[in-house]
Amino acid sequence: EGQLVESGGGLVQPGGSLRLSCVASGFAFSSSSINWVRQAPGKGLEWLSYISDSNSDTIYYAESVKGRFTVSRDNAKNSVYLQMNSLRAEDSGVYYCARVRGPTLLVAYFDYWGQGTLVTVSS
């Protein structure tokens, strides 16, 4: 059974930066694509970013974070990272990583999810 564990969340001031980590176990990480999804307090799920498997040759971002967030991966450490800069109050929420199954996002689904890490942007 695959598992994903997020970390790196916390309290940060507006305009600040934070780096989230997602560590995978129990499945072939290097051949798996990964999504980042967040959930603002009391709100629904919002997709943020996608990074393809092994070579990271395909990366997508939601318009809401494009230019501020950067996704990367280190297959040797079974890890994916989300570097978040220029943080705003509306970036507050629980951040999840999820494994993507399927050859492309057109036919994909997300079968393993982490427990999430809480990010609070406030002065």
Next chain:
Amino acid sequence: QSVLTQPPSVSAAPGQKVTISCSGSSSNIGNSYVSWYQQLPGTGPKLLIYDNTKRPSGIPDRFSGSKSGTSATLGITGLQTGDEADYYCETWDSSLSAVVFGGGTKLTVL
């Protein structure tokens, strides 16, 4: 304002059946597979349905999915109190080049 439209809430009695709709457009549901996720209070989402109609191993056949044109539906039969959760539909939007989720539907089992 979500790209995919779901009812905010649905309710039914234990043992009854409920359906949750997800309405989109030709650039998303009409052109892609739909997945459904269950989120129990205080937990991360869990995959319920993928490829419009398929259930992952371990998901009971009380849960079903269907798709017609630009809409998808999640059905739950034999409702249990443990089914109380938020349910989300999800797909890819080719116009936005983005994954899109519905706004979520809160299921209450009365």
